[in-house]
Amino acid sequence: MAGLLKEQIAIIGVGCTKFGENFTQSWADLAVEAAFEACADAKVDMKELDAAWAGSFRPWISGERNTGSPLAEALGFVYKPITLVSNICATGLDTLRNACLAIASGMYDIVLAIGIEKMRDAGPRSLSLTNRTDFHPLIGKGRTAPSFFAACANRYFHEYGIGRKTLAKVAVKNHHNGALNPKAHIQREITVEDVLNSPWVAEPLSILDSTTNSDGAAAAIVTRADLAKSFRPDYILVKGMGLSVSTERNIFDPEFNFLSFKPGQVAAQMAYKQAGIVYPRKEIDVAEVHDCFTITEIIDYEDLGFAKRGEGWKLIEEGVTTLEGELPVNTDGGLKAFGHPIGATGLRMIYEVVKQLQEKAGKRQVKNARLGLAHTLGGPGALAAVVVLGRPD
Amino acid sequence: MVGISAIGIYLPAYRLSREVIAQQTGGPSLGGERTVANYDEDAITMGVEASLECMDNYEHAWGIPLNGEILKGLVFTSTSSPYLEKQAASIMSSVLEVNHSALVTDLSGSLRGGLTAVEVGNKILKESSPEAKVLVVASERRMAEPGSNEEQAFGDGAAALLLGNENVLATIEAHYVVNANFPHFWRRENDPYVHAGDTRFVENYGYLPLMSDAIHSLLKKVSLSPNEIEKLIVYAPNSRLAQQLSRRLGFNPKTQLADTLFNEIGDTGTVQVFLSLISVLAKVRPGNKLVVAGYGDGAEAILLEVTQDIRRIEKCRGLEDYLNRKRALTSYAKYLHFRDITAESSYDAFSSLPLLWREEKQNLGLYGVKCKKCGIIHFPRRRVCDKCGTKDEMEDFKLCRKGHIYTYTNDYVYLNPDPPETLAAIDMIGGGRFFGQVTDINPQDVHIDLEVELSFRKLHDGQGLPNYFWKARPAMGRK
Numbered sequence: 014m015a016g017l018l019k020e021q022i023a024i025i026g027v028g029c030t031k032f033g034e035n036f037t038q039s040w041a042d043l044a045v046e047a048a049f050e051a052c053a054d055a056k057v058d059m060k061e062l063d064a065a066w067a068g069s070f071r072p073w074i075s076g077e078r079n080t081g082s083p084l085a086e087a088l089g090f091v092y093k094p095i096t097l098v099s100n101i102c103a104t105g106l107d108t109l110r111n112a113c114l115a116i117a118s119g120m121y122d123i124v125l126a127i128g129i130e131k132m133r134d135a136g137p138r139s140l141s142l143t144n145r146t147d148f149h150p151l152i153g154k155g156r157t158a159p160s161f162f163a164a165c166a167n168r169y170f171h172e173y174g175i176g177r178k179t180l181a182k183v184a185v186k187n188h189h190n191g192a193l194n195p196k197a198h199i200q201r202e203i204t205v206e207d208v209l210n211s212p213w214v215a216e217p218l219s220i221l222d223s224t225t226n227s228d229g230a231a232a233a234i235v236t237r238a239d240l241a242k243s244f245r246p247d248y249i250l251v252k253g254m255g256l257s258v259s260t261e262r263n264i265f266d267p268e269f270n271f272l273s274f275k276p277g278q279v280a281a282q283m284a285y286k287q288a289g290i291v292y293p294r295k296e297i298d299v300a301e302v303h304d305c306f307t308i309t310e311i312i313d314y315e316d317l318g319f320a321k322r323g324e325g326w327k328l329i330e331e332g333v334t335t336l337e338g339e340l341p342v343n344t345d346g347g348l349k350a351f352g353h354p355i356g357a358t359g360l361r362m363i364y365e366v367v368k369q370l371q372e373k374a375g376k377r378q379v380k381n382a383r384l385g386l387a388h389t390l391g392g393p394g395a396l397a398a399v400v401v402l403g404r405p406d
Numbered sequence: 407m408v409g410i411s412a413i414g415i416y417l418p419a420y421r422l423s424r425e426v427i428a429q430q431t432g433g434p435s436l437g438g439e440r441t442v443a444n445y446d447e448d449a450i451t452m453g454v455e456a457s458l459e460c461m462d463n464y465e466h467a468w469g470i471p472l473n474g475e476i477l478k479g480l481v482f483t484s485t486s487s488p489y490l491e492k493q494a495a496s497i498m499s500s501v502l503e504v505n506h507s508a509l510v511t512d513l514s515g516s517l518r519g520g521l522t523a524v525e526v527g528n529k530i531l532k533e534s535s536p537e538a539k540v541l542v543v544a545s546e547r548r549m550a551e552p553g554s555n556e557e558q559a560f561g562d563g564a565a566a567l568l569l570g571n572e573n574v575l576a577t578i579e580a581h582y583v584v585n586a587n588f589p590h591f592w593r594r595e596n597d598p599y600v601h602a603g604d605t606r607f608v609e610n611y612g613y614l615p616l617m618s619d620a621i622h623s624l625l626k627k628v629s630l631s632p633n634e635i636e637k638l639i640v641y642a643p644n645s646r647l648a649q650q651l652s653r654r655l656g657f658n659p660k661t662q663l664a665d666t667l668f669n670e671i672g673d674t675g676t677v678q679v680f681l682s683l684i685s686v687l688a689k690v691r692p693g694n695k696l697v698v699a700g701y702g703d704g705a706e707a708i709l710l711e712v713t714q715d716i717r718r719i720e721k722c723r724g725l726e727d728y729l730n731r732k733r734a735l736t737s738y739a740k741y742l743h744f745r746d747i748t749a750e751s752s753y754d755a756f757s758s759l760p761l762l763w764r765e766e767k768q769n770l771g772l773y774g775v776k777c778k779k780c781g782i783i784h785f786p787r788r789r790v791c792d793k794c795g796t797k798d799e800m801e802d803f804k805l806c807r808k809g810h811i812y813t814y815t816n817d818y819v820y821l822n823p824d825p826p827e828t829l830a831a832i833d834m835i836g837g838g839r840f841f842g843q844v845t846d847i848n849p850q851d852v853h854i855d856l857e858v859e860l861s862f863r864k865l866h867d868g869q870g871l872p873n874y875f876w877k878a879r880p881a882m883g884r885k
Contacts, residue, residue, distance in 0.1 A: 141819050150757035150868050151769050151875040152786050155820060155843040160829045163815035171813070171854050213826070215817040216849070260792060264831060264841040265785055268793075271813050271831065 017287055020117045021238035022251040024402070026055025029364040032198040032229035032352035040075045040131040041087035047230035047357075048088050048127055055234040055244055062234070063121035064094040068108030068128035070101055070355035074139060075131035084127065098356075101391035102303065103256065104128060105231065105359020106398035110254045112235045122240060127232035128361070130354030137226055140355070153264060158305060159223060161264070161393040163215035166308035168271040170217065175326045177217050180307035181208035182329045184221050187304060187343050190336060191350025193376040198227045198352030208307075222307040227352030231360035233367070238405070249367045252384070253290070253401035255283025261395040272323075274394030277316035281388070281399045285318075288384075288401040293318040294340060297401075298382040299369045301362035303390040304347040314342075317388060317399070341379045344369060359398060362387035366402050408531045409574025409713065411539065412467055413684045414460025414566035416452045417671065417728040418443045419846040419879075420735040420744075424558045430738040431553035436644075438669035442735055443547045443562040445744040445751035445823040446845055446863040449484045450494045451874065453545035454501050454862040456564035458807075460541065461502065463722035466884070468573050472539070474503035479530045479540035480510045483519030483676045485593070485600075486548045487512060488864075488872050497874065498543065500770045501862060517591065517641060517702030519676045520544040520565075524708060525581055527569040540569045546675040551599040552747060559643060560600075561672020565680035575687060575719055576696065576710040582624035586704040588612040591643075602643075609647055613701060617651050620705035621697055628709055632656040636694035636712075637686045639664040641679040641701045670729055676700075683710075685725045692716055723884060731882055733846065743823045751823045757868030769875055772807070772860070774838055775800035783838040807860040808881060809834035814856075816849040828852050832878055846879040857881040 028050025030043050038046075044067075052059050067084040069077070077083040081095030098108040105128035112126035132140065141157040170176060185205055191197035208221040241248035257279035263269045281293070290296050302317065304310035314325035319340060328334050334342035345351050345365040348358060366385035368374045383404050390397045420442040428435035443452065457480075464472045480502070482495035495510045504510060509530060513519040520542070527540035545564035550556035569578075590608040593600045602608070617640060625631065632638075638657045642648035645668045649659040657663060664682045666673075674681060679700050686696060692714045699707035735741055742748040765786075767773045774785030780794040783803050790797045814830040828844035830852065844852060845863060858878040865873045 138819055142821065145753070145820065146755045148756065150755055150761070150873050151765075151865060153841055154755075154865050154875070155817075155827060155829055156841065157817060157820055159819055160815045160817040160827075163817070164813045164829065164831060167815060167854070168813035213816070213818045215815045215819065216826075217815075262786060262788075265839050266792075267783060267833065267837065267839040269831075269839075 016283060018117050020119070022113045022116050023236055023238040023241035023248045024233045024251065024363065024367055025236055025241050025244040025248045026051045026057065026234040027232065027364040027367045028054060029196055029231040029361055030229050031196045032227045032354060032361070034133045035228040036133060038228060040072060040077050040083060040129055043131060043228060043230035044084060044087040044127060044129045047129070047232040048125060051125070051232035051234050057123060057234060057244065059088060059090060062090070062093070062123050062125050064115060065090060065125040065127065066096050066098055066108045066112045068098045068104040068356040068360065069130055070099055070104050075134040100396060102305065102355055102358060103389045103391040103396050103398040104356040105361065106387060106389050106400050107256055107359070109233060109235070109360060109363060109400060110256055110398065113251050113254060116235055116237055123234060123236045125232060126235055126360060127230060128357035128359060129230040130356040131228050132226050132354055133228050140226060156264065156393065159215040159218055162306040162308055163218045165271045165312065166217050169308060169312070172272060173323045173326065177209055178205055179326045179329055180222055181205040183304065183307035183310045184208050184349055186329070186335055187347040187349035190344050190377055191346025194345050194351065197346040197350050198225050199346070199350045218306050218308070224305045224348040224353040227354050229352055229354035229357045229361065231357045231364045233360055233363050247371045248405060249370050250403050250405050251400065252403045253284030253286070253288035255280035255399040257283070258396040261392045263395055264393050273312060274316055274390060274397060276395065276397035277313060277388065277390055280397040281317045284399040284401045288403070290401065296384055297340060297386050298384050299344060299366060299379050300340065300342045300386040300388070301345070301347065301365055302342055302388045304343055304349050305353060309390065310342070310347070313388060313390065317386070336377060336379060344374065344377045344379060359387060359389045362389070363400065363402070370402060370404050407577040408528045408569060408571055409577035410567050411570040411573050411575065412460050412464035412568040413687065413719065413722055414456045414463055415681065415684060415723070415725055415728050416455035416459060416564040417441050418447055418452065418562050419731055419733045420444060421732045422735045422741050426736065426738055427558050431557070436558045440558065440672035441561040441563050442741055442744065444845060446865070446877065447547065448488045448864055448872065449486050449545040449547050450488055450497055450872070451862045451864055452547065452562065452564035453482055453484070453494065453543045454498050456545065456566040457498060457502055457541055457543050459723060460566035460568050464568055466721040467718040475505050476537060476539050477504045477508050477541055478534045478538040479508050479527055480504050481513060481523040481526050481540065481542050483513040483523045483544045484546055485514060485517060485675055486546050487514060490595070500766055503771060517675050518700040518704065518706050520680055521698070521700035521706035521708060524567065524569065524578070528578055528581070531569055531571050534571070536571045538571065542567045542569060544676040544680050546677050548675055549599050549745060552742065554599070556600055556602055559673045561674045563671060563674045563677050563681065565677050565684060567680060573715070574713055575716050576712045578708055579711050580624055580628045580709040582620055582627055583706040584616055584620045584623070584704045586616055588616065588703065590702070613647060614651055614654060616705040617699055617701055618654055620707040621655055621699050624697065624707040624709060630695065634695060635662065635697050636690060637664050637696050638662050639679060639682045639686055639696060639698045641699065642666050643673045644668060681725065687716065687719055688724050690716060723882065727882055733848070740824065752864065752867040755866045755868035757871060757873050759869065759871070762871070772805040772876065774803045774805055776803040785838045785840065803838065805838045805840065806834045806836045809840065809858060811852065811854055811856045811858060812839070813854060814844070814852045816852065830858070830878060832858055840878070843877045844879065845877045851880065
């Protein structure tokens with residue numbers, strides 16, 4: 014049947030660098046750290062891997078080519094199949110998805126999925142200002158990631174009557190989680206007042222409503238479930254994967270309401286169908302969702318079926334998604350505090366969900382997590398990827 | 407008889423007090439304020455605004471839609487076109503969808519260009535069918551040296567006159583021109599700023615004798631004396647000189663001389679005499695005779711007679727509407743930035759001549775498409791409908807330039823000489839959505855449902871080209 018995996022896929026090792034302004038590290042250094050940590054975690058030698066998928070949104074801003082070669086160079090992983098994946102903020106999860114599909118095809122036994130983004134060799138605003146100098150010279154000129162999500166927030170405020178304080182609580186929650194995480198870019202608690210008083214990025218979003226510009230890499234070693242048992246007992250199953258890609262010209266679509274992102278809903282439905290999930294709010298134990306801005310996390314709740322349309326904000330107000338809540342979200346700090354090196358983010362989420370399911374998440378460990386979700390959203394809500402992971406037992 | 411069928415004005419929103427300039431540069435203030443083009447405006451964008459306004463005004467005044475196809479000519483005049491080589495008028499004719507075989511041209515070099523353009527239009531129309539029209543557009547964004555007299559005196563803006571054989575507010579009765587090689591203002595190829603000659607010399611040996619000659623000769627030609635003229639409308643670089651000319655010719659400066667608008671707008675070069683004329687037309691009666699004179703490399707004058715239809719001008723957006731929408735530019739530094747004097751107001755971005763050429767209909771003409779099968783309006787244009795999947799079953803759909811804000815933000819990260827940058831998704835009247843920058847707006851004034859209209863602006867200078875497109879601005883409304 015279409016839309017289902019024929020083979021069971023497993024993750025047997027994960028690795029993740031510290032995220033941050035890693036001025037001492039190159040794109041290759043980040044790749045080395047994440048890949049070798051994942052191999053060590055899986056107890057496999059790099060040479061045993063059959064192929065690799067490298068996710069990097071803009072490798073050229075740190076001087077790398079947009080091909081597979083920078084990864085071959087970094088890891089000494091030469092003469093093997095390497096494919097570069099680039100799908101804006103969904104790059105990391107799409108990289109994993111491609112690696113999983115290759116395993117499911119039966120062509121390879123063990124492969125590497127790695128996301129790397131070296132943002133800070135370019136300027137602090139380089140990502141936003143790309144929209145100024147690149148792409149279509151006229152159409153949508155002036156749009157940036159902050160301005161798009163700010164426009165969503167203003168419409169959300171208008172429709173549902175909430176304000177900046179509710180958004181600020183998303184940031185407070187994620188900073189709290191990040192403060193418990195030694196690999197997070199920002200390890201500092203903040204208050205609602207801090208958020209409300211921080212400078213504007215794009216009204217009504219302030220700096221503390223926004224993610225960071227970080228360097229980082231994260232990786233996973235993927236194999237067939239029947240092979241996974243020979244590596245470790247606590248391997249993690251990939252239970253569902255969805256990718257939904259639409260147009261970035263949705264901002265010109267008279268039917269687009271700036272309140273929900275259909276790719277997020279569709280990708281979730283794809284993954285839920287494979288994983289057999291019917292009631293996501295009840296069945297999922299821990300989730301990493303795309304919180305590039307505070308408003309995005311609230312809309313994500315609705316797109317993922319954690320809350321009804323227009324009620325995502327209630328999960329924040331009611332504490333449902335805190336570490337101690339019924340459905341903890343962004344336990345590692347999220348994009349907000351852990352950081353957002355574009356191509357690495359999806360695999361960083363996978364790293365956290367795997368650690369949570371393996372009960373190795375340290376101070377951030379949630380109780381009895383058996384089913385976890387990772388979700389990334391790219392462009393102006395133009396594309397999204399969702400992956401559901403579960404314990405084999 | 408050929409006459410003026412409609413008028414159109416465009417004044418940029420910003421005003422800079424001459425006191426602010428004087429404080430920053432030293433020396434006395436000339437008093438009042440001047441108009442300043444926003445950083446995204448130049449002579450072409452303001453010319454487009456005045457032209458669109460003029461065509462809209464015609465429709466409101468006469469109840470007849472005006473299509474660019476009916477234009478037999480488009481004459482653009484300016485001494486400050488952004489292009490030295492290449493027509494500005496051809497860009498405007500694409501936006502206005504002017505008939506491809508119309509006479510489309512630029513008249514540059516002389517501040518008298520507006521009057522010359524009217525005469526060109528007059529000659530074209532005399533040989534055309536009764537319903538033919540000619541659009542004459544003057545627009546200026548002249549550059550003056552910081553600290554100079556001209557920096558305070560100059561103003562930016564545009565004005566358009568639609569000429570026709572029928573449906574006219576005033577007829578053109580006579581024309582007289584005096585040519586002379588007299589450099590009063592000039593700017594050579596590599597000069598960033600306009601030069602002006604010694605004031606006492608150029609006024610007494612250039613302006614006063616040449617203008618007197620043209621106006622006196624015009625009156626003599628039609629056997630009229632100054633007391634038979636309702637208003638004398640002249641270009642003058644300052645108000646004092648206009649009064650001097652008026653007295654010298656036997657006109658009463660208090661009752662007969664039209665305001666040169668120096669206090670509110672400034673010396674707008676080729677545009678000024680049109681603005682003065684337009685403000686006069688709003689107050690005259692049928693049968694009134696008007697003398698309009700332009701200056702530069704000689705002088706040129708026309709006689710107008712107001713028709714029975716003059717009250718139709720009340721349906722046109724007039725000078726008051728533009729004077730009222732002003733925003734104070736309190737920072738002289740910002741003014742210098744807008745004009746690329748202290749920093750570049752524009753920037754280099756990806757662009758491509760073939761791409762702009764391919765998409766001209768969409769980007770300049772605002773044409774999207776409508777899916778014939780499901781009815782959805784796509785702007786930008788696409789071949790395959792993302793709603794129903796139908797391929798190549800689209801019909802052209804021109805976006806209305808008016809709409810309401812669906813949602814918005816003020817972005818403080820995007821670099822812009824006039825931060826923050828306001829962005830909005832706009833539901834256009836009649837269908838379709840536009841997403842883009844909002845200009846000429848105070849950030850605290852943007853809100854959901856705000857009525858806006860699209861305005862032609864320069865986005866950047868990618869590929870060494872002025873990349874023109876549309877932004878939104880708060881709607882000005884219409885009486």
